[in-house]
Amino acid sequence: MNAQLSALQQQAQQLSESVTRPIPGSHKIHVQGSRPDLQVPMREITLTRTPTLFGGEENAPVTVYDTSGPYTDPAVAIDLSAGLPALRAAWVAERRDTEVLEGLSSAFGRSRETDARLDAVRFPARLQPRRARAGANVTQMHYARRGIITPEMEFVAIRENQRLDAIGDAALLKQHPGESFGASIPRIITPEFVRDEIARGRAVLPNNINHPESEPMIIGRNFLTKINANIGNSAVSSGIAEEVEKLVWAIRWGGDTVMDLSTGKHIHETREWIVRNSPVAIGTVPIYQALEKVDGRAEELNWAIFRDTLIEQAEQGVDYFTIHAGVLLRYVPLTAKRVTGIVSRGGSIMAKWCLAHHKENFLYTHFEDICEIMKAYDVSFSLGDGLR
Structure with a gap:
């Protein structure tokens, strides 16, 4: 078992060396905000001198948005087995509206934690999860509507300006x-x-309180366009090291968020490695993992399994969930004559469940319950277009 653990950590170390090279022709800079621990990363691109033929002058460097995190900073020592520094931990703690939990709240999370057979693939460092105190709302929207400018809001303002x-x-x-x-x-x-x-509800800042490694980023019509990259293992390919490598390459080339759509082995452990090493927001489709828990039989899904999956992922630090709550029972017959049926995987899963039970989608009937769970960890919604 120890040999297997060492092998995985060795893989991680080799990966660390291959993806931490600086990007040529540029270097990482940090712009400080109103407090010493508010250091906003950017990339400064060096420009060559204008040729004498065209006037001959020096050109100032250009500053651009940078999503690569510490991986392209030669001054930072990367150890994937330890994860990234908890950039936002102090910001979350100083608001005093969260509490550190003694252990994991989800039954599935606890079962994985105590399963000795998973020692070889488990992330070595354990983060104590946080949750909102009783009656508290810890979302960035809640703070915004109370007139509070959080460090996360200042961070994204500086970041969007690009100097x-x-x-x-x-x-x-x-x-x-x-x-x-x-x-x-x-x-x-x-x-x-x-x-x-x-x-106003025109922008979202996806930052789970259990993902303190993340560098705040905002999505909204009045801000820079953001790009998502999808990764994830399957039953036939990829392992933990490969998924972390996909993450790092995705953010190196400009991914503002990354979705872990894993459906293969060790989904829980793979996600832990990804979140702990991600400086960008991580999203998931929780129904995918819930389906794996019932061996792929959609009709055996239920609210209890899905609820436990939401809590499990929220306490790991997932920043946003895609929820297919709009696939209603009365809409499913409208897709019957389509050549390709429902091409949304999440939508087809819920449509199959609705038809099997002839009941309304439990993601819809329990939508308020989902909101309460996500509010306790500051997880953002991505409403899945499940009938496409």
Whole structure:
């Protein structure tokens, strides 16, 4: 068992060496916010000198958004077996509206934790999960609507600006006229603007309190476009080391969020390795893992299994869940004459359950319960388009 554990950690160490090379022609910089522990990462690209033929002048470096985390910073020693530094741990703790749990709340999580057969694949470092105190709301939207600007909001404001205020050449700030489609984006993004957009429900800041390693990022119509990358193992391919490698390559080339869509072996353990080593928001489709727990038989799914899966993943640090709550029983017959049926995997799972039981989708009937669970950990919603 120890030999197997050492083999996995050795794989992780080899991976650490292969994906931590700096990106050529640029280097990592950090812009400090209003407090010393608010260091916003960016990438400064070095430009060559304009040739003499065209005027011959030096060109200032260009600062751009960077999603690669510490992996491209030569000053940081990466150890995938230890995970990334808990960047946001102090921010979460100082709000005093969460509590550290003595153990895992989900039955499945506890069973995995005590299964000695999993020692070889279990993430070595254990993070004590947090949850909102009784009656507390720990979401960024809740803070925003109370007029509170959190460190996470300030972080994304600085990040979105990409140091535009440092550009001295007016020509570089020129923007061609275009169609705004109703968007109202100020030239400089302020923390107050971020707070207001979140409070209005026009933006989301996916940051689970159990994912303190994450570098805050915002999604909304009045902010920069964000890109998601999907990874995940299957029953026939890939292991933990490969999935972590996919994560690191995805963020190196610009992934703002990563979804773990694993359906193979060791889903729980694979996700733990991914979350602990991810500087970007991690999303999942919880119904996928719930289906694996009933050996792929959709009709055997139920609210209790799904609820336990939500809590399990929330306490690991998953930042957003795709929930197919809109697949209602009365809509399923509308897809009967389609050539390809329902191509959404989550949607087809829930449609099969609805038809098997001739009952309404339990994700819909328990939607308020789902909200309460997600509110306790600050997990964001991604409502799945389940009838596509």
